[in-house]
Amino acid sequence: MNASTSTVIESELGIILPDLYKNILDNPHFSKNEDSSLYYLITDPQCLIELNNAYKIKPDDLSDIDDGSLFGRLKRVLLHGSKKRIVAQRKKHHKEWVEPKKFVIGSDGGEELFFIYLDKPKCPVYVYELETGNSAYGFDLMSKYINDIDVLEDN
Structure with a gap:
């Protein structure tokens, strides 16, 4: 049995999802527009x-992008930058997303992410603007x- x-998400990320959101994931809503599930x-x-992989990555551990070999280090530097810079970015992201228990549930496919807080059972949805870094209720x-997904897609 699958x-x-x-x-799968809870096991992989080591988190507990709110019951309301679990029910939605396990019994998905189908919109008029197929893009809503994408x-x-x-x-x-x-x-x-993948969107919430910060829950399973320790900020100081770069093994996901650097295997420790000369080629691995060179690839990391060329693609991602210095270890110091990457660790600083990961620590900042961990503090801003993992510690407050934010969990990305979707996006508009470009400029906005939609997220919930894992510790809020009623699952209010927040909007994070990628361009500005601002969040809003x-x-x-x-x-x-x-219910408003179809309206959001039309905007």
């Missing part, structure tokens, strides 16, 4: 794990967000 989407309300476990209820 594990549920929520179980962007606004992602239900693919591997995509969600988006929807007070996950159900309102789901």
